[in-house]
Amino acid sequence: MVVGAQHAAPLEKIGKYEVVMNHRSKCFRKFLWSFLFLCVVWSVHAQAQDKIKVAYSSTDTLNQIWTIAHDAGFFKKNGLDVELVYIGSTTVAATAIVAQDIQVGNVAGSGVANAAIRGADMVSAGCTINVLAYELVVLDSIKSAEDLKGKSIGISRFGSVSDVAARELLKGLGLRPQEDVKILQVGGASERAAGFSRGVIAGFPSPPGNVNLIPGGLPHRVLADMADLKKPYPLPFICAVTTKSYLAKNRSVVRRVMMALIEASQYFKTNKEGAQKIIAKYLRGANKAYLDTSYDSTVKIIERVPYTTREGMKIQLDDALKQAPGSKVTVDSLIDDSIVRELEKEGFIDRVYGK
Numbered sequence: 001m002v003v004g005a006q007h008a009a010p011l012e013k014i015g016k017y018e019v020v021m022n023h024r025s026k027c028f029r030k031f032l033w034s035f036l037f038l039c040v041v042w043s044v045h046a047q048a049q050d051k052i053k054v055a056y057s058s059t060d061t062l063n064q065i066w067t068i069a070h071d072a073g074f075f076k077k078n079g080l081d082v083e084l085v086y087i088g089s090t091t092v093a094a095t096a097i098v099a100q101d102i103q104v105g106n107v108a109g110s111g112v113a114n115a116a117i118r119g120a121d122m123v124s125a126g127c128t129i130n131v132l133a134y135e136l137v138v139l140d141s142i143k144s145a146e147d148l149k150g151k152s153i154g155i156s157r158f159g160s161v162s163d164v165a166a167r168e169l170l171k172g173l174g175l176r177p178q179e180d181v182k183i184l185q186v187g188g189a190s191e192r193a194a195g196f197s198r199g200v201i202a203g204f205p206s207p208p209g210n211v212n213l214i215p216g217g218l219p220h221r222v223l224a225d226m227a228d229l230k231k232p233y234p235l236p237f238i239c240a241v242t243t244k245s246y247l248a249k250n251r252s253v254v255r256r257v258m259m260a261l262i263e264a265s266q267y268f269k270t271n272k273e274g275a276q277k278i279i280a281k282y283l284r285g286a287n288k289a290y291l292d293t294s295y296d297s298t299v300k301i302i303e304r305v306p307y308t309t310r311e312g313m314k315i316q317l318d319d320a321l322k323q324a325p326g327s328k329v330t331v332d333s334l335i336d337d338s339i340v341r342e343l344e345k346e347g348f349i350d351r352v353y354g355k
Contacts, residue, residue, distance in 0.1 A: 049081040050253050055093045055105030056086060058156075058188055059283040060207045061294035064275075065128050065238060065302070066106060069264035071278045077263070078256040088188045089157035094122060094241070103246060104257050108161045109236030109313045112334050113320040117327045123247060126258050126340045127239035128265050130309040131232040131301055134165035136173075137196070137211050138203035140219035145173035148223070151202035154186035154195050161237060162192075164316075165205035168233060169224045190285060196220075209294030213285055232301075234312030247336060255339050258306070259348065265302050266352050272299075304353065305344055308335045 054075075056066035066084065069075050075082040085102060087093040090111035096102040098120045107115075107122070115122050142148050153170075155162040167177045175181050186195045192204040193213045203223065211220060226233050240257055247254050268275045272295060279295075280286045314331050321327055343349055 049076075049079055050250075050256075051081040051083070052103040052253060052257075053083045053085055053101065054257070055096060055102045056084065057088060057090050057093050057106045057160075058207075059086070059190070060188075060210060061279050061283075061291075061298045062129060062133065062207045063106060063238060064279050064282060065261060065264050065268060067282050068268055068275060068278050069260045071281070072264060072267055072274065074260035074263040074267070075257075078260045080253070080256055080260065089160050091157055091159040094120070097122060097241060097243060100243070100246065103250070104240055104242045104254060106238060107241040108164070108239060109308075109316040109334075110159060110161065110164050110319075112236070112239075112241055113313065113316040113329070114159055114323075116317075116329045116334055117320050117324040121244040122241055123244050123334060123336045124236055124239045124241050124308040124313070125247065125254050125336055126261070126306040127236045127308045128261055128303050128306045129238040129298075129301055130234060130236060130303060130307075130312060132161070132165055132168065132226055132235040132237060133208055133232075133297060133301055134162070134169065134205045135208070135211075135225040135227070136166075136169040136203055136223045137206045137214075137220055138223045139196075140221050142202060142221070142223060145175055145223070148173070148175065148202065149180045152182040152184050152200075153203040153205070154184050154192045154201035155205065156188055156192070157185050158183075161235070162205050164235065165226070169205055169226065172226075172229070173224055190283070207294065208297030209290045209292075212287060212290035212293060213283075234309045234315065236308045236312050236316070239308060240306075244336070251339070255342070258339050258343065262306065262343065262349055263352055265304070265306070268302060269299055305340065305349055307337050307340050310335065 056063050070082055070084045087096060090108045093105045094107045094111040094115045097105050098115060112122050112124055153166055155166050166183050170177045170181055177183055184201060186192050186201060190213060195201050196204055197214055197218045214220060240261060242254055276291045276295060279291060310331055313334055317331055
């Protein structure tokens with residue numbers, strides 16, 4: 001009995017010790033599993049944030065769907081760590097994309113077509129704006145097309161959208177580009193407005209609202225407006241462009257770029273104040289008159305489903321082929337709208353717009 005009593009106390013202590021150890025072991029295992037889970041989550045998150053460079057070509061309202069996608073967080077939401085790069089010309093942006101210095105960027109149909117006939121494997125994955133919305137702003141002293149003869153108008157760069165707009169506006173007035181009216185490379189929207197105010201140029205093709213950026217209120221008039229045409233001029237204008245090789249290897253990345261742009265488009269349409277705040281951040285000198293007029297014009301033409309206009313691309317390709325009549329480039333080779341079709345079919349766009 002004594003012996004039994006002597007052993008009872010140690011056994012009881014051992015039992016308590018085992019309980020404590022089991023409890024500590026369970027806590028440690030829970031901690032370990034939690035730690036491993038967090039490591040996996042952090043790893044997946046890090047992998048999901050693909051780093052890419054994306055280019056936009058102007059700071060005017062028409063082009064700022066890219067800055068909205070960035071600043072409003074839609075690129076990040078879709079797992080993209082985007083370095084947003086300003087390249088003030090569609091032709092320069094095209095060169096950067098072909099060189100893979102930029103993975104996805106804004107290049108209009110004119111830039112895609114001109115690059116393609118020279119052997120580039122560029123392709124448009126989708127466009128948020130598919131019309132050329134420009135007006136020809138001139139000095140107030142120029143009352144007619146005849147008054148513009150012998151003078152110069154300014155564009156950003158040859159082969160750019162502003163170049164296309166200038167030529168179409170002049171032809172619409174019955175004037176011959178470079179013969180009746182010289183076209184000069186001046187720079188972006190702000191640079192054109194500044195050159196105009198200094199008398200370097202007598203006019204410039206302007207996106208909606210840009211007349212309100214003219215310094216000092218220099219007297220001016222709109223001599224021609226593409227909005228007055230019976231049918232809008234079709235042009236792949238604000239487009240997500242990449243190379244076919246990059247798209248083939250990084251389809252998921254391009255898909256998420258398109259998703260972000262669709263969400264940014266919906267944000268633009270439904271959040272005027274938020275959109276204008278971002279526009280003003282990137283465009284110096286943006287006053288209320290500019291912000292209101294440019295927003296009201298742009299919101300009407302942003303695509304809900306951002307397919308690339310084939311009619312507009314054909315116009316640009318036909319023009320580019322004049323320089324290379326033997327080229328085998330076709331409209332179908334310049335457009336890959338499979339991602340937009342997928343997103344539309346899967347109901348993504350309806351979910352973004354709430355219907």
